[in-house]
Amino acid sequence: MKIAHHPDRATLMSYAAGSLDEAFATVVATHLASCAECRSRIRETEEIGGNLLEAIDAVPLDAAAFERAMRRLNEPVETLVEPEQRKPSLSRPLARLVGGGLDDVAWKTVAPGVAMHRLPTSKAARGSLRLLKIAPGKKNSRTRSRRHGDHPGPYGILPRCVRTVRPR
Amino acid sequence: MSNALSSSSRPGQGEDDQDLIKRLAYDSDRAAFQCLFLRFGPRVKALMIKSGADADVAEDLVQDVMITVWRKAELYEPARGSVAAWIFTIARNRRIDRLRRQSPHAYEDIDDLDLESPDADGEETVQARQRKTLVFEAMAELPPDQQRVIEMSFIEDMPQADIAQKLGVPLGTVKSRMRLAYGKLRERLEDVT
């Protein structure tokens, strides 16, 4: 798959910081899943977080904090749940949201050659997330949002973050 | 806020941290865990308070983050970055989940991907270790307005639009400060690698 373009540098910074809204973070993650270069850029940028964490003015913990953690370590560990088998053609962040696979998506045609499916996000997310399916040969200028740096996925599937401003 | 980067940082501690994580991963060494807990716990607590948590919630989050460090120690890959950066990402993901009440899946899915990549050779590990120091140096050289925007993003968990509002500058200015800072960082890393 050819990668159209990488997310804006400011977007990569905000992703590493963790300050992107969930819908937008999912769009970026979808790109990262198929772009090793941006993944390694993210790892570098996370070193900013590491350095700032070391430099921060520490706040003393409760006196019993370490004992409390040790008690929890002695509790039975719930096993890490293996992620369910995904359709290999879907990138991970999308596969999780789509569920079974692209065949199970309830597409809604919104324009000739363009179908849409709304993806779930947390209640607190400020933007919403839509999956767009574009028929081959269709111009997708409508679906390309420069600001949000969309990236084509497999099958011409684009996750699109639509920012709706809701009061916090 | 004073410049956090010029004061109390100790970029030289990276190697000790990696040693502690190794002892945790291979020997379930509780003394090693205590060292990491005492070193990072109070910093994670400070991070959570700066992100808007009250002291009790911050204390709970320290528990979650440090327990995750214990349980995932064997998944830590030195090639990926420093221990401090790794703990930052654990804290970041917990912060998204607990303080922002959003899903950190977008991050966790990418973490999984990294685990699948082939093991790094020794040389890459050394580079990864060096990377934190280089990033530190690049950050220390940034103008204060760029440092401030970075701190507001990484430490105070503020979206770009909120930063713009708080600083009373256009959103584009916030973005360009972040891009400039990123550029500086890349420059420094490319000089060496």
Ligand SMILES: [Zn+2]
């Ligand atoms: Zn990329």
